Amino acid sequence: MGVERLSSIFFVLTMLLITAGAPAMAALPQGAWLDLLELRADQAMDAGDYAEVMHVLELYRRADGEPGIKLRAQEIVAKARHSGDPGSAFVPLGELIAEAGPQHPFYRSALELYAELEREAPHPHYRPPAHEQAERKAGEQLRPERRLDTQRRSEALARERERLEKAQARRDTAERQAQQDRQMNEWAAQVQAVVLRRWRQPSGLDPSSRSIVLVRTNESGHITNFDIESCSGGSVFCESVWETMDRLSSLPRPPDADAVRDGVRIRFEPN
Known part of the structure; x- marks a missing residue:
């Protein structure tokens, strides 16, 4: 059965669900119903209909389905693109890829989705070589000034430390003298x-x-x-x-x- 044929069947079933409610789901075994929903999610992703992807995932869960790695990845990307912030998918999609592992059948497809997001919104930790070189050059230009600033701060701290030590020494001397004066006065009395x-x-x-x-x-x-x-x-x-x-x-x-x-x-x- 071709994809277009399955898509038509899915459309009819969806309309039955909307018009007749839950009894329409009873017309198919749960497994077949979930497979149709997964197929619809694939088609919606290919068509760029991200609102539909999220809607299909909602129906999937209502049918007591537990989305696998593939559907969860599609949902993450659909939400990010639908919100206009593709970069927001980097972290959750990366965690999902790590959870799946290289042996998972969807691992490579998930990496391809991640690569697509990279093209849409470069990862905040990624720096093209030219950008890295510009940052390095700017850092080298600032380094002597930073060293001078660090030296000035160190000298200022040393002066302040010396001032505090002298002030403490004066206080200690005054305290010892006051104590000696008290002892002398007591003895004289x-x-x-x-x-x-x-x-x-x-x-x-x-x-x-x-x-x-x-x-x-x-x-x-x-x-x-x-x-x-x-x-x-x-x-x-x-x-x-x-x-x-x-x-x-x-x-x-x-x-x-x-x-x-x-x-x-x-x-x-x-x-």
Whole structure:
């Protein structure tokens, strides 16, 4: 039976299905009905009637048919061409070809469909040799400028890193100095308190009496010497200050060697 004859039969059956509904399908075995639908899909593809291909595939599924590789490939290509974007078929058709494998009877035909799409809409990953050469030449022209730009960025990053390191070093130094100052102030307060507790303050002192004593110790707090830098308020007051310092042999242990380098000053004044 010729293709034209089968096409006529299919047309009649399709009209019966439209006018009479599902009972028309019962006139043929399901296998024969599906074969006719597949034949119609081939004819619609050859005629470029992609809307008809999609319609036939819809009827195929309604008849509980499971489209094979060939029909699925035709459907993919028909949808892409019907939408005006042939390139959208590259990925699904490629996956279908990989699924079929070289041993499938439709493998070569599917590759031919893929090649047709390539002619209609070149694959986005494909670059003709001339285009590749132009891109390579443009890249070579840009390369020195990119190297210079990279060098500039590296130098800028190095300068910024150096600036941050110096700023961090300054912060660390300031923090260490602040900590040393706090420790020194705490030690000086302890020394002042210890000395004044040992001071036997004479009675009847002039409230304006004042004395400043510079005391030097070693790292363990042992007094190495002292010097009364100033004393005002009379001999009784000044003598009590000297006697107090002379009786002392040690002070609270200093926080570090730097704390004792310049000594510590003690202030005497009546309560």
